[in-house]
Each structure stands twice: as C-alpha cells, then as structure tokens.
Amino acid sequence: MCRVLAYLGEPLPLEDLLYAPDNSLVRQSYAPQRLRMLNLAGFGIAAWEQATSAPYIYHTPGMPVFDGNLRSLSRNVQAGCVLAHVRGVPFNENTLVGPQFLHPFIYPGMPVALAHNGDLHRFAELRPYLQRHLKPEIARLVRTNLDSEWIYALFLSRFAQPAAEHSAQELGDALVDTIGILGEARERAGVDAMSSVNLFVADGRTIVAARYAFDFGCYPDDDPQRVMPWHLEYLSLWYSLGHAYACHDGEWKMVGGRQDASAMLLASEPLTSDDSTWLEVPEYSLVAFEARGDRALVSARMIPF
C-alpha cells in the first residue's frame, strides 16, 4: 500500500529525512507503524535543491534499506523540496514490479511529480473511460498500465499547458478534478469496492496532498473471512509544521512554532514514534503547502464524495 514522505523548507541533507528519525521512511519500508504490510517493491525520490532547479530523481526496485548508494547520496545531497515513496504491493504473482512502476512519476519536461498511496480496484476496467480524458501529448508518455501512472497522466492532462508552472490552487484543482474523473469512471464501470487514493504532488515550490477513498468501507461481501483490516481503515496521512526540522534532545521534530511556519513535513505516518507534534489530514480533504519567501503557506479544503 506504499508509504510517502514530502518536505518543503530550508534545504536539508536527505539523510535527515530518509534515515535519521526513529520511524524514518526507509524504516517504514520494512517496519511501518500504521500499516499491516511491508513495502518491499522499490523506492523513489524527487528532490529539488532550489525552487527553480530541476529535481534530482532516483529510483530503485530494491529495498532502500539495502541500498548503499542511496545512503551515500543522502548524506551528500541537500534539498528544500522532497517527494519520496516506498512501494508496497500485494504479495502475489500478478503484481507488476520493476523500475518503470516506481513513484514519484515525473515525465520529461514536466515540472510536477506525483506519488500515490493506495490502489484502484479493477483498474483495467476503468482505463477505457480514462483514456478519453488524457491529452494526446500526455498519453504518448504513458509507459505502463499501472493505476498510479495513469493518475499522474490524468492529473497532467487537467492543465491547458501541462509543462507550465502552476499555483497551489491550480494544482489542488487539478487533483480534485482527477479524483472526480476517477469516480466517474468507477461509476460507469460499476466498480463500488473500496479504493484508496492518497495523492501527493510537488514541483519544488509547492506540495499538495489529497486524502481520499472511493467507497470506503465497501469490503468484499461474499465471505467475512475475506475482509482484511485495511478494508476497515482509511489510509493515514499526517503533517507537521514549524520553522525548522531538526534533532532536539534525541528526537527529530519541527521546532520554532506553527505561526508563520517556514517548513512542513507530510507523511503517510509520523516520522517519529511520538506523534504529539503531528496532525492528521482529515479524510476527504486536501492540504496545500506553498513556499512563499521565507514562509510555507498552508491551505485546506474538502473534496466532494
């Protein structure tokens, strides 16, 4: 089911985000605290050193905890905007695993990256309905039949000029429109089983995330034994705000107060076992964080269901 981490603020060594906290993203790949499955199908990161720079991209189908290159790079690369993802998949032979399936997705020439936590039930049946919502220039870039990549393509296709820069409001509007199109496709295909779509987009200056689930609580209704714990819980999404993310008294956390915050962390689960300085993003809502000068502006809104 994947785990995601996003950061916006003063440039930090990637190691501080990926490895240092006691519930770091790399640790979440094999020991997540709020998910009853492992995330063993690869790792990816898009990291912007500066708001105006192109992101540094790294994908590996291996587990990040065994990746010495990633560890070494993370000590030496600093970034002020980060979107990272560990991929979790169902444990069966039908699952697609490989480098082309790794998040975050970012097509050449596009300023925005996207990562997805969740899955779309019976996605193959939705594709015919979704195809018509893709711009031809975006459809040409789609490499796989993975639901998450198609969500990215749908999202980019919401813009008149996908390669242009967009405001936080525009990114949020495009995410909400994308969710609406997915809902419409499910309706037409007669799909009403639960599907989670926690979505994260980043462009170096802005991070927007949506916490959403289609038909939450609609578990398989033919046999109680087939109902799994994840049918009964919303996928989690948390954030923290402050002036700086740093280690204080042995614990990594945001400090400096939330008033006029200049940094934010967003993650599928808090990066520390003590979650007292983290807030949960409400279900069916969207949060946006935008770097403007020395501040990270926050906004929130509901997503229709």
Added chain:
Amino acid sequence: MERSRGPLSGNLVEKLSGDDRARLLALGRSRVFEAGSELVRQGSRGDCLFVVEQGTLAVMRSLPGGEEEQLITAYPGMILGEMAVLDGGVRAASLRALERCVVRAITVGGFQALALHGGEAGLRVLRAVGAMMHERLDATCAAGDIGCDALPAQGVRPGWRPVDADIALWLGILPSLAALDEADRASLAAHLTSTDLRRGDELALPEDAEPGVTLVLRGALSPWLAVEGRPHELRPPIGPGGFVEYAAALGLPRGTRCWRACSPTRLVRLEAAVFEDASPCAARLLYALARDLASTLRRATGRRMHFETAWAQAMRRMKPGIATSTAAQEA
C-alpha cells in the same frame, strides 16, 4: 494561555450517585503531586485514569512546531486520562499540577472490572462515561466558532428491514465489537434491523419514534454535507463498526443529526432495550460504545487542530474585514 472552548470539560463524578462514586473511587489509590510536576505526558501509554480530588491541573496539548497550549484547567471532581484507557491509544494530552494536587489513580484493570463485571453499577458508570465522551465530542466537533457553514437541509428516511441470517458472522468483522463473543453476536441478531443507502444519500437520525442504536456495518457516513465549502461540524466520517446514533443507550436526549453516505452503506439498528438489561453482553456493548466515542473524540480533536492551523494561516494572510469570506473561497 488557556483556551475558552471546553472539549475536555466534563465532570464524571457529578453524573454519578454517591454510592456509584464511592464504588469508582474505591478502585483507585490517592497520589499527591507537587506544583509543577507532570502526571502524564502526551504520547505515553495510558495505563490509568485520574479523578481530581484536590487542587487544579493544567491539561496541555502539544502543537506542530514544538509549541504547547493549555486546553483547560481541571478541578476537583473531573476525570482525566480516560480516553487512552478506553481506546487503548496513547495519551492525547499532558497533565501538569498547577498547585499541590491529590488525584485518585484508577488502573485500566480496575476500571474494566467495575464496568464489565460490576452489574447495574458498572452499567451506570459506563453510561456516565459514555455521556461525558459524547459531551466532549459535541463540544469538539461544533465548528461554528471557527467560521463553518450552517447545518444544511434534512435528509431522507431509510426503510428498515430484517437482517440477513448470517448477520452474526458479519458483526464479527467489526473492530468495535471485537470484545463480543460468538454467543453475544448470535443473541443480538434477533434485535437487529438493517437498511441500505446509496452513495450520496442523506439521512437524518434519529428518524422515527422507536429508540435504537445505529452502527455502520458496511460503507461509511459523514456529517460533512457542505462538501464544497467548510464543514458544518468537525465530526469525522464513520466507517464499519462506528456508532452513528447512540443517545438511547446512554439515556441522552435524542438530537437530530444529518449524514451523507460516502459509499454504498449498510446500517444496522439495535433495539435500545438490549442496552438496558444488566447482562454481560450489555456491558460489553456499552464498553464498545464508550471506546468508539473515545476513538472518535481523538480523531475529532486532531481534525479540529488541523482546520484551526490551516484556516488561522489563511485568515492572517487576509486583510481585516474580508478575512472570512476570502479565506473561505481560498479554502
């Protein structure tokens, strides 16, 4: 600075008779805390609840960015720390003695012994705890003071029908009813009816004169009807196992609340009479309700802080006088 709102207010001891109060307090041991000392820290495991006997305490909540705010001041008679005891989660706030305090600490085991095996007295204590959680939840979810939309129109009336023969099996998947055994679930089947809602259906509960307790069996309900703008209240959506309507079980006045189905949803309604006998099953059901309310209160507290954080920032960015309308558009 202490906040004016009172989501953590509530005096359990006042809700109990003298005898029940004595039974509850007899389970605990008095402890003395000097001014400035910390009884519990937010984020730690909750192994006991506290009844304030003397002195005052500050209930402190951490905020993003490393700050803290004082939610309320706790006075003699108030019960504290019950949320973590009920739902098994971590402490939702820290407790600090503002002066020399005496508190009665009651362990989880002691509380459960009275609640689940204490007969009529246990049921009365559970109802009082449930009622207090309900009051706190209502206070936390009321969103009028942070500029939310007014309650929208009424919903539709569902038709209730007998449940399917295999209902006991399906009750077994609900996390909130995990403490019920097979015999409990089988005995409940005769007292249940169900109804199905389509995605987007709205309904108002309670919707008839028959008192009952309503749970989500499949799907989810949300009180957020004004989805294009700000919610009219901050109550979280309720998924499988969540209690939607429960006033009859706690002896509370029945207030109407509107809901929208987030998904194709099946509700089950349990006759209120099931909660009224002094059976072990009724005690387990009431405990499940109190635990569900504690868990919902924890989620509601977090979402309130989220919207306060996001909207407070939006407000500060706006010019005075146009702050509310512009922030609402932005949000």
